[in-house]
Every structure is written in C-alpha cells, then in structure tokens.
Amino acid sequence: MIRIANCSGFYGDRLSAAREMVEGGPIDVLTGDWLAELTMFILAGNRLKGRPGYAPTFLRQVEEVLGTCLERGVRIVSNAGGLDPAGCAQAVAELAERLGLRARVAHVTGDDLTGRAGGGPLSAVGGDGAPPLTANAYLGGRPIAAALSAGADVVVTGRVTDAALVTGPGIWRYGWQPGDLDALAGSVVAGHVIECGCQATGGNYAFFDEVPDLAHCGFPIAELHADGSSVVTKHPGTGGRVSVGTVTAQLLYEIAGPRYPGPDVVARFDTVRLEQQGEDRVRISGVRGEPAPDTLKVAVTHLGGYRNTMTLMVTGLDAADKARVAEEAIWARVPREAFDEVHVGFDPPLLRITVFSGDRRVAGRAFSSAVVETGLAGYPGLYGLTPPGDASPYGVYSPAYVPADTVRAEVFLDGEPVGTDEPAPGTKALERLSTDDPADPGASAFAEDGTEVAGGRAWRELPVVRAPIGRIVGARSGDKGGDANLGVWVTAPERYAWLRDFLTAERLADLLPGLTGHRIERFELPNLLALNFVVHGLLGRGVAASPRLDPQAKALGEELRAQVAEVPEFG
Template identity: 55%
Template sequence: MRRPVRIGNCSGFYGDRIAAAREMVEGGTGAEGIDVLCGDYLAELTMLILAKAQSRDPAGGFARTFLTQMEQVLGTCSDRGIKIVANAGGLNPAGLALALRELAERLGVSVRVAHVEGDDLRANLTEITPPVGAVAPVSANAYLGGWGIAEALGAGADVVVTGRVTDASLVVGPAAWWHGWGHTDWDRLAGAVVAGHVIECGPQATGGNYAFLDEITDRRYPGFPIAEVAADGSSVITKHADTGGLVSVGTVTAQLLYEIAEPAYLGPDVVTHFDTVGLTQQAEHRVAITGAVGSPPPETLKVALNDVGGYRNTMTMVLTGLDLEAKSEFAQEQLFDVLGGRDSFAEVDVRLLRFDAMDAPTNDQACAHLRITVKDSDPRKVGRAFSSGIMEIALAGYAGFHTTTPPTSESAFGVYRPAAVPRSSVTQVVVMPDGERLRIADPPTGPVPTPEVADRAAIASPAGPTCRAPLGSVLGARSGDKGGDANIGLWARDDAGYAWAREYLNVDRLRVLLGPEAAQLRIERFELPNLRAINVVVHGLLGQGVASSTRLDAQAKGLGEYVRSRMVDIPQSLVSAS
C-alpha cells in the first residue's frame, strides 16, 4: 500500500490565475511537495469559445494559457518527478501535446507528453440522443473518465493532456494509477471523485467565494487546494503552508455542493453517492473526507452540444428619480416604434432593475437600469441598427436619459444542449509520444440509481420564539450553473440549524425565496444529512445556457447569496447561536 498521492490544482477555469502553477509546484518540497499537478480549464461555455478559436485557426482550439503556465514549471516538474495532468486540450488535445513537445525542446527539458482523445463527436453525431438535427453543432463532446489518464501515466507519460473529461477525472486518473485500482473499485473511485470535485475549482475550496466571510481571517489570496488521496479512496484536503484563505469543513462543504443535482452523482467511471460522504476537521487547514460509496456507472455518457444561436446586443438606459415605471414604459414605446416593433426581432428581453431609493442621499442611489436585450439570426438587426435606435430617443424621451455605454455592435451567442451517447459509440484512446495508440476499455455498467428519500430520524427542529432575520444568518450557500439549470447548495454549521432548515425549506418556501423568475419553473430539492445540507435545482432558470442567457447573473453565481439575504422567521435560539 503506497502513501497517499498529493495532487495539487492550478486552475479552476480557462483564464484563472496564471501564477497558480508555479506557486503550487514551488510551494512545497519533500513530504510537503506534490506528486501530480492538475488543472481544469473546460466548461460548457469554454467549449464554445474554443470552437470559435478553432474556426479561425484549425491548429488552435486548446487553452493557450496552459502553455504559459508550463513554461514556468515544466523544468521544475521534470526535476522533481511531478506528473502533470490537465484537460487544457479542449477541442485539440493533439495540437496541445505537439505545442508542449515544442516548448519542452525549446526549454531543454526531457518529458514524455501523451494525450487522450475520443471525446470529440463532431464527425460522428448519429448515435447522440436526442438527435442532433440537420444543423451540426460547433462542438459535441462526450464526457470521458479517468482511465485514459491512468493508462497514460502507467505507460510512462510525464504530462497527460485531454479533451473533455469530467473535472473530477483529473484526480481519479492519477489516484487510480498511483494506487493500482481496478475498474470495479467503486468505493475507492467514488472517494477520488469527491476529492476531485472539491479541488476542481481551485480556491473555491480554500475560502474563495465562501458565504461566511467572517471565518476567513487570512485575507491574502487563497492558496490553491491539494488533495491527498489514500489507497482506500479517503482523502485530506489542504493547501500549502503560509498561503492565504481557509480549509475548513465549511469551505469543503460549500464546494461539494457546487453544481450538483441529485446525491447520486453520475460519472463515466462510477456513480458517487454524495449522501454517504463524511467530513472531519483533522487539523488546521486539513479536512478529512471519508465514507464515499460508489456503484457502477450508467451505460451512456453525457454529451455537451454547443450550437450557434444567432446574434445579440444589449443596451442599458439609466432612469433617475421620480416616475421610474412610467419612464420605463415610455422608453420602450418610443424605442420599439423607432425600431419597427418588438416583432421585428426573434427575441426581446426587457428588465427593469431597481436599485433606486426615495429621497436618495446621492445621485447614484436614485437610479435604476432599463436593460434591453435583442436576439436575431440577422446580425444587422441587432447591431448598430438597434443600439443607434436607443440613441435616437436620447433627446426625445424621458427626463434624465443616459446610457451605461455608448452604442455597441452585435455579438454571436451559442446555445448549450445536454445529450447522451452509448458508450459503444465512443472510443477513448491514449496517444503516446511515439505515436502508439492505447485503446481504453470501458468499466462494467449498471442501472441509474433512483433518488432516495433521506432518513429523517434526526435532531428535532428547535422550538421557541422566532425572529425576523436573513436566511444567511443560519445557512451558507453556494450556487452555479448546470447548462440551463441553476443549483443552490444550502448548508448549516450545526445540527440544530440543519434540522430547522430541513423542515422549513420545502419547495413552496424555496419558490417564494427565489422570487418571481422561478414562479413557474420546476424545482427539485435533495437532502444530504451527512453534510447538513439541502441541494436545490431550479430547472430552466438560465434558459439555453450561459452563452444565451439574458439574466444579469447568467451563471447564477450570486443566486445563493440572494437567497441568503431573504428575511424569514428563524428560531431565536439559532440566530443567537450564530
């Protein structure tokens, strides 16, 4: 049995902190050093961005910032025997592997670079369900697992770059390789998925975007996270010494709840049952994760499709002072009269954003925003013709007219669609530096688990008088996007708070707290007693995904904090304890 493998993350998205790779590699040596450097660069929106880049340059389509990071650390990683694993290959992992070999030659560093391919389905769309249709998507990627990474490392690769693997696979693959796990080591694999899910978003696990700001006493930039994954699949989440932020049961809970749905978390290698996971504060900045249970993965793989949706433009008019509702109606009547009517566009979205206060002490506090977005397949309609129409009413409209920006041009937008494909239609292949191609076998599969009702035999909800207080005085939250859906994870810091939240936060109350935009949407609610948490999925809140959403917060990043700000009746004993 080998010691735990130390896997450090250096990226949570394409565009994250460039210095994170160097800081992770140089931040510790010996027992405090890392064995594997990993980075997550892909999301649904990123695949669309990379598709646009590849359309301009067929040799592109990968995350170029990864090359910048590797220029800083490749030599040190080679000297220390640190393996590198990243999904920065995007739509062109072979191209990134070639660029890395050229970089290594220029630096005089001897490394073996392998890549994993097979996720890109643009050349074979026939088996995808629901059917793709007559117009081919600009990207179509199956979510692969970690076994290709494990095979590449086992065959001697020093650097492994992939296309669209699941974010957690960047930990699952190295852990499976390090410990020699098999395809049916379900609980061990599930534990690695949990560890991977925690560190995949970088400093979100170490105090970043954390709801309870008062707990973050070290306000320096957070150190990026490290997962120490043991042979039995348990892990410890930590960070390098003398770095900012916090690793606590709270910060790890927040990230565990990020962008999930039902507790049975489906993946290509294993179904991970998040309602079995336990967290313990082992020491300062060290949180142990134990108890993860896994079961066989489904017979299909998730597929992310991105289509060209058309063109869009947004302009914002500022309304100030009195009669804001009337000014808003007047502005819309004038604008669409100038533009030939609302029906001249494929889609119109109008939002009156009220930031104003009566008798405001400053000019800014007396303002609201009238935000108008138009979409159409014809770029001429939504380009300068639209934004110049806004300016036509500048001297003819409501008192105090001004805009937040000068006239703007149109921009293309994409539409995200989730789909599935049989495993038999996808061939995962590792390509070694010498060109050898290693085909990766699929694991055994099983039926998709049905959601279970959580055991309610626990602490009774606190009784006694209540007081009006923000929900966030008792509960933390983290929210995000899953395609067109939004997820909000809510958790309590103690058993009494969870007992109250579990009883109080039914779907009807959640719908009220979420506000009018969720009034007609399907809301799912899942309990995770082991994490003192409730996970909420709001279906369709983001329309057809972040690239096409007209919400001001298109990725629902602030949705959890909005819910925490809502005033509710809370037992006084809980508010006093907080």
C-alpha cells in the first residue's frame, strides 16, 4: 500500500498539521488542499495587490517538515500553487536552499485558461462584460504522477480536482492506465474522503458527542492499495474518530448524483462499500469506475460589483412590525431602487439587509449611513451589530466546460519541462474492463435474508413519537457554486427504509421553508444508507456573492436535523 496523508482541508487550516502528520507515524505522501471556489477570488485579489498568487501558508508548513520528508522519502503534493504554481515552486526551492537542503521541486501548469476568455463558455458572465478574473480547468492526477515519476520531492499544482492529490500518487505507485477504471475510481473516493482534513475524522460530525478529544482532532490518512481499495485511518494518540459514520458524512459532502465525474474517471458512489476494520480504521472497497467525460470543468470567476451589509437586532414584542418600520425608515433615506439588488433576511432577532451595486459609492457609505441615521428615530430596542462601513467588492463564480482534448497539462521539474505521459485525445473513452453494471449497486448493503424488505414493513409497525429527526438521522451540507448539497444518512437498513419513504424532496421543503421555490433533486445511495439532495440556486451566484448569513450552506444539515416530526421508535 501507499500511505497518503492530508494536512490541509482549506486555505486557513491548522498550521501545525503538516508537522503532526510527518512526526506522528509513517506516511509516504503528504498532501494538502488549499483551493476552494472562494480561495480563487482571494488569490486573484492578492495578485491584483502585488501579493503572491499562491498560498503562503503552504510554505510555512513545508519549512517545518521538508528536511524530515527528504530524509524519510516522504513526497509532498499540494495544490497550494493556486494561480501561480511556478512562483510557488520557486519559493519552495528558495526555502530549501535557505535551509541547506537539496529538494527537487516540480510544478504543474496548463489549468489557467484565462487567456481564452474572449468567447464561448469562458466569456464573462454578466456584469460589464469585463474578462473573468480567473478561469481554471480542473486537471487530474496524471500530471502529478508524471512529476513524481520524474523524481520530484515536492509537487505544486494549480487547479486540480481535490481527489487528484490522491489519484496522482496512486497512478505513480501502481502504474494505473486510463482503462483501470475501478482502481482509479477507488482512488477518487479515497481522495474525496481525506481532502477536507478533519471532516473525515470527526470534525463537523452530526453526532459530535461520539467523537473523543475533538479539540485535538487528528488529520486523515488513506492507505491506498493497488486495486483502488483503501483504509481510512489516522495517527494513534490523536483526537477524533474514524468510523463508518464519519466517512459516510464526508462521502456525502458536496456531491450531486451517484456518478461523480472527474478528469481521470467517473466514480460510482452508489457502489462504495464501507467496513469498520478496527478502531479508527474504515475500509473502502467495491468502487466501480466509468470512462471520464470528454469535457473538463472550468471554474470561472468574475467581479460582480460591490456589496454592503448592515445587521440590526429586533427584540421583544411585535418583531415583524418592527422590522417593517426599520425598512421603511432606511428606504426613506436612500431609495431601494438605487441598488441593483437588495436582499432582506429577517430571522428574529436578526434583521440583515444586503445591497448590491455596480457603483461602490451607492452601496457604500450612502447605504450604511442611512441605516445609522435611523438609530434614534426607529423602532424600540433598536441596536446594530455592524458599524457603518464602505462597500466591498464581491465575486461571481460560474462553472464552464471545455473539450478535454483542448487542455494540456505541463509539468516542470526544477524549471525544466517533463513529459506528462497524458493519454492521447479520445483514449479516455474506453469501455469498462468489467462491463457488468449491477441493476441495484447498493443492494448488497442489505442482508441476503431480505432485511431491507422486512425493514420496510417493520418500521411501519413501530410506535411513533414526535422528536427531532436528528436523533436518528445524520447530515452534512455544503456548497457547489450557487447550489447547496445536503446529504443525510442513517445507521441501519430498517432506518433507511423509513428515511427513503419519509424524506422526499417535497417533505424537505416542508421541513425547511427557506427552500421553497428552489428546485430540489433527490438521489438515493442505499449502499451508504443515505440520500443526497441538491438545492438549486439556494446560494445565488456562489459563496462570494451570496447574501445568506450562511453563504456556504454549512448549517443546512443541522437545521434539518432540528426539525420535529413523527418518527418511529426504533429503540
């Protein structure tokens, strides 16, 4: 096997994690994910201000572990290169020289398509027609494998899929070819599990009371095997927990349907098998793969304009009338029609008003000062939570797709080009090595004696009690552009039989009225005893533009679990 560890799930994660993973036990590859949709905006803003277009925190982590990694043969693979992987690689090389170390540093480019933004799918989306700030294709694992095969100690990439940080080392170690679909798919699933760091080891877990020492949660490790199966674990002595539940929660994070497409393979999440193999060890097996699509996803970002938010507290009696009076007073001072868009969110006791405009002056002090002016001439009990401030720029994210054969990754080792060994255009569309496609891939999750069917009958015979559904249902939610993802799961087949019948898309909207008016898709994953919902458009134009207090829908799952309904007494 190859032991692939994670030390970062986002730009801002625990800085000590790299040292903890290197010193905590044996690993072969140290990976870290720095790039979210929001991160690309942050790096674009930094670059406009003359700052690095990569993640400087990566260098701080590397400084602590580079010597040990070189001594032990641990390879480092990260997408922290962001918008400037060459600059990041150069910074790593300079760091190594300063430390008196000899490190071979590779970087991967080819993802940046901003120069193609003159037309087609990469045209500016709305606004003043200005070209995108960023347009980056999601590359796969093969360029990373090429860099490792060429002898790189450190590999820095720009935009790659999060799972590519695991798939790449897997291709390097086992020599998987494009037709090794199941093995590739298994590596994608392993990569998806560990990409968000502690979310696989008990972080943000619905049943957090089951997780010991969450304050010192250990980061995950995937022990990846030649057939694509893996075991997710963590270093002994660290906090947190690796269980079928924690792994299931992360598998449901930010996905849509059962088919999970990527540049290397389509992984079938409805074929994933999870098995607890011991304390803090969960085996992932059975993953089936299908040929990768002939397009690549491109993350396009664009400056949308300016925004400003003011938040007022509305307490005591007649809250709805007080909120109405507050709005009337504000719009009497600055016309609502002056803004391109206005979003009013009232969730007592918070009244949150966000305005958008292409003119910074309109969305800036003109608005916030108008709100402050109501301070002694408004509803009783008025006080604000935000001081008057200027407007800030906001970005808009939109996905685009380009033909895969028009994007070519380039790999450089110590500044010199390296052959990528990319499959020729068209060779990705291979037939499965094993063409049988189970009609119900998740059926074997249930006992051969018909437990699933019996469970469907059994739960209807149980007494019913009104209780928060979160007492028996776990959930995890997140964002995908302007859409929200909400995964829910249970722990036994009879509970899944109830969940599948109970939680329809219509029932979800009834339980969470804030979803009303949005198209909701439901996907079944019986092998994981889970359902996944995609709520289209809930987050508007993405996290950087969303006026929601929870712009990434992180709390959506917990909101659902708090809802009271009639549920069977499973015992």
